[in-house]
Amino acid sequence: MTPTTPAAAPPGPSRAGDIWREVTHHGLFWPVLALVLLLLACGIASPGFLDVTVRDGHLFGQLVDLLRNSATPLLLALGMCLVIATGGIDLSVGAVMAIGLAVSLTYLDNAADPSNIGTVLTAVLLGLAVGALGGAFNGAMVAGLGIQPFIATMILMVAGRGIAMLITQGQITTVTSPPFKTIGSGFVLGIPTPVVIAVVAFVVVAFVVRRTALGMFLESIGINREASRLAGVRSRQTTWTVYVIAGLLAALAGLVYGAPTMAADANNIGLMKELDAIMVVVLGGTKLDGGRFYLGGLLVGAMLLSSLERAVIIFQLPSQTTPLFKALVLIVVCVVASPTLRSMLRGRRRADRAQTPASPVEPADAVGVTA
Amino acid sequence: MTTDELVRTQGTPDTVVHRARRALRGLDRRFLPVLGTVLTLALMLGMGQQRYSTERVDFISMKLLSNLLVDNSYLLVLAVGMTFVILTGGIDLSVGAVVALVGLSIAEMFGAGLPLPVVLVVGVLIGTSCGLLIGVMVQVFDIQPFIASLAVMFLARGLANVISVNSLKIDHPGFSELAAWSLKFGEGRQLWRINASMLVALAVLAIAFLVLHFTRFGRSVYGLGAGDGGAAVNLMGLRPARTRVWVYVISGTCAGIAGVLFALYTKSGFNLTGIGMELDAIAAVVIGGTLLSGGVGFVLGTGAGVLVYGLIQVLIAREGLDSWWTRVFIGVVLLAFVILQRVLAVRRR
Numbered sequence: 066m067t068p069t070t071p072a073a074a075p076p077g078p079s080r081a082g083d084i085w086r087e088v089t090h091h092g093l094f095w096p097v098l099a100l101v102l103l104l105l106a107c108g109i110a111s112p113g114f115l116d117v118t119v120r121d122g123h124l125f126g127q128l129v130d131l132l133r134n135s136a137t138p139l140l141l142a143l144g145m146c147l148v149i150a151t152g153g154i155d156l157s158v159g160a161v162m163a164i165g166l167a168v169s170l171t172y173l174d175n176a177a178d179p180s181n182i183g184t185v186l187t188a189v190l191l192g193l194a195v196g197a198l199g200g201a202f203n204g205a206m207v208a209g210l211g212i213q214p215f216i217a218t219m220i221l222m223v224a225g226r227g228i229a230m231l232i233t234q235g236q237i238t239t240v241t242s243p244p245f246k247t248i249g250s251g252f253v254l255g256i257p258t259p260v261v262i263a264v265v266a267f268v269v270v271a272f273v274v275r276r277t278a279l280g281m282f283l284e285s286i287g288i289n290r291e292a293s294r295l296a297g298v299r300s301r302q303t304t305w306t307v308y309v310i311a312g313l314l315a316a317l318a319g320l321v322y323g324a325p326t327m328a329a330d331a332n333n334i335g336l337m338k339e340l341d342a343i344m345v346v347v348l349g350g351t352k353l354d355g356g357r358f359y360l361g362g363l364l365v366g367a368m369l370l371s372s373l374e375r376a377v378i379i380f381q382l383p384s385q386t387t388p389l390f391k392a393l394v395l396i397v398v399c400v401v402a403s404p405t406l407r408s409m410l411r412g413r414r415r416a417d418r419a420q421t422p423a424s425p426v427e428p429a430d431a432v433g434v435t436a
Numbered sequence: 437m438t439t440d441e442l443v444r445t446q447g448t449p450d451t452v453v454h455r456a457r458r459a460l461r462g463l464d465r466r467f468l469p470v471l472g473t474v475l476t477l478a479l480m481l482g483m484g485q486q487r488y489s490t491e492r493v494d495f496i497s498m499k500l501l502s503n504l505l506v507d508n509s510y511l512l513v514l515a516v517g518m519t520f521v522i523l524t525g526g527i528d529l530s531v532g533a534v535v536a537l538v539g540l541s542i543a544e545m546f547g548a549g550l551p552l553p554v555v556l557v558v559g560v561l562i563g564t565s566c567g568l569l570i571g572v573m574v575q576v577f578d579i580q581p582f583i584a585s586l587a588v589m590f591l592a593r594g595l596a597n598v599i600s601v602n603s604l605k606i607d608h609p610g611f612s613e614l615a616a617w618s619l620k621f622g623e624g625r626q627l628w629r630i631n632a633s634m635l636v637a638l639a640v641l642a643i644a645f646l647v648l649h650f651t652r653f654g655r656s657v658y659g660l661g662a663g664d665g666g667a668a669v670n671l672m673g674l675r676p677a678r679t680r681v682w683v684y685v686i687s688g689t690c691a692g693i694a695g696v697l698f699a700l701y702t703k704s705g706f707n708l709t710g711i712g713m714e715l716d717a718i719a720a721v722v723i724g725g726t727l728l729s730g731g732v733g734f735v736l737g738t739g740a741g742v743l744v745y746g747l748i749q750v751l752i753a754r755e756g757l758d759s760w761w762t763r764v765f766i767g768v769v770l771l772a773f774v775i776l777q778r779v780l781a782v783r784r785r
């Protein structure tokens with residue numbers, strides 16, 4: 066489901082060229098193309114890649130694994146996207162992942178019966194509550210004190226990992242609790258639990274944002290906070306809510322990510338995941354300036370990220386080279402989608418047609434485009 | 437004779453008084469965040485002096501200062517470069533990964549038998565080219581600095597991983613000599629020293645100070661941070677586009693220098709070096725009183741910020757706390773500074 070179409074339909078007769086331009090100008094055209102090409106390439110390199118089999122009533126296959134791996138970045142990116150829509154950024158999601166998981170597992174570790182469903186539920190709720198608390202802290206800094214989001218959330222990013230270490234006493238807490246493990250490695254109706262959790266979260270957020278006025282408020286805050294406040298949008302409360310949601314989703318992502326191993330490694334869980342989440346949001350066609358946001362793009366972005374990670378393994382490249390390919394995809398998608406390149410190309414084409422000396426639209430005039 | 441000179445010749449005593457008064461009033465506005473940094477530094481030093489001094493050795497000593505500079509020289513260089521970028525309202529997330537890439541490249545180049553000067557220069561130039569890449573993406577393709585530098589961070593980290601995932605030892609004799617070189621002062625417990633990386637870091641700081649406060653380029657950097665996309669700078673006849681690319685080149689070059697210094701410090705290259713180092717640098721800049729929104733701040737404040745950063749680690753080690761407390765304390769100090777800046781900003785309005 067794509068809640069909105071980024072590119073508005075141009076007025077006038079719809080010729081094939083216009084349709085083509087509309088498609089290629091759609092914010093998701095390049096990411097989707099990249100994803101499809103990547104999946105096809107994987108399918109060619111490893112023949113069984115695109116097969117999905119049913120075993121014991123559960124879906125199995127590389128594609129299913131891919132979906133499972135997309136769950137964590139999708140959950141993080143969901144919160145991140147809303148925060149970015151308000152013109153902010155949340156750098157603390159990785160640290161919040163670690164804190165949430167540390168709290169949950171420490172509670173389970175100290176509980177009398179870690180396999181008890183009630184205990185597991187309490188542990189999960191505790192983890193989520195701590196995540197929401199972290200989000201509330203961020204929100205208080207950004208909406209209450211008016212501190213720049215980058216620096217406000219950086220505080221929790223720096224301190225959060227230390228806090229998680231304090232919770233686990235600097236050790237890697239490991240617990241055995243089958244019900245908890247199900248969160249990360251189980252199946253619901255044959256579909257991996259993380260996928261179900263991520264899809265449910267996505268649908269809920271999409272519904273709340275697009276079927277209530279919240280989404281419009283977010284966009285108006287992201288475009289001009291002061292103007293939307295004057296127009297009657299409760300910008301403080303809304304911004305605060307968004308950070309709490311982001312914290313909550315980050316903690317959920319932490320639980321989903323850490324549940325299969327059941328080990329709270331406060332130093333490494335969620336390390337650099339905030340940057341992955343931001344990358345997913347950007348690949349999904351949302352600009353970091355705030356204002357417009359596309360939830361549907363997150364699905365593509367998350368899939369692109371995890372299939373990139375998988376493709377590196379399939380092509381038998383060392384897995385440490387993954388960042389290199391992330392960088393290439395990020396650069397290519399950003400540059401191709403940048404209006405500058407488009408106007409450069411368009412200018413050249415027009416110049417060719419007119420057979421006059423090329424006078425393309427200046428890529429970046431001396432005034433300098435806003436960063 | 438310019439008008440400036442005319443004014444000066446007409447009423448010298450008046451202007452001196454005026455200037456002093458103006459300076460005091462100026463202190464109110466721009467120097468307060470830095471004053472906060474200096475006060476924090478003094479407070480921490482005082483606390484250290486009180487708690488850890490013995491009859492024979494003072495906590496505050498040349499030895500402490502020299503150790504702080506030796507241990508944090510690479511961070512100082514990184515933070516100085518970051519100050520340029522942040523003053524224009526941008527950000528550079530790539531520096532930590534660049535440090536790792538430069539360290540590994542140096543190790544690899546020594547392995548290939550290249551001479552010392554070539555290796556050092558190429559090491560720094562690797563950083564410069566990373567910075568140039570970010571600058572071009574930001575200026576020409578209008579990509580947000582955050583994303584552009586994130587891409588280069590992934591790029592540098594990936595390249596570092598391609599070179600090696602193991603720690604590479606650097607045992608080039610000339611390099612080791614450079615790392616070991618130091619001037620010793622005092623003796624016994626009072627012994628302190630000056631080494632090469634310290635000198636490089638202080639030189640970078642001094643050059644940055646001169647460039648930012650006494651050149652056209654420096655004014656452009658401050659002007660770009662005014663938040664109008666460089667329009668004012670352009671009207672003043674300065675060159676915003678060129679400046680914006682240059683600040684990233686400077687930051688990248690500083691990252692290259694920091695990579696060399698870090699290699700000198702550890703005598704090895706490792707691909708996991710510098711994860712989170714960019715945030716250490718940003719934190720030091722913010723603690724040093726530079727506003728992340730750009731346009732306000734001093735590079736000497738950044739120097740003080742790095743000292744505060746290093747001193748937190750020293751105090752925590754002396755207190756016998758576990759190392760993860762460091763991160764919590766840095767978060768708390770960061771929080772205090774951000775709130776201080778906010779209070780000052782509100783009062784200014």
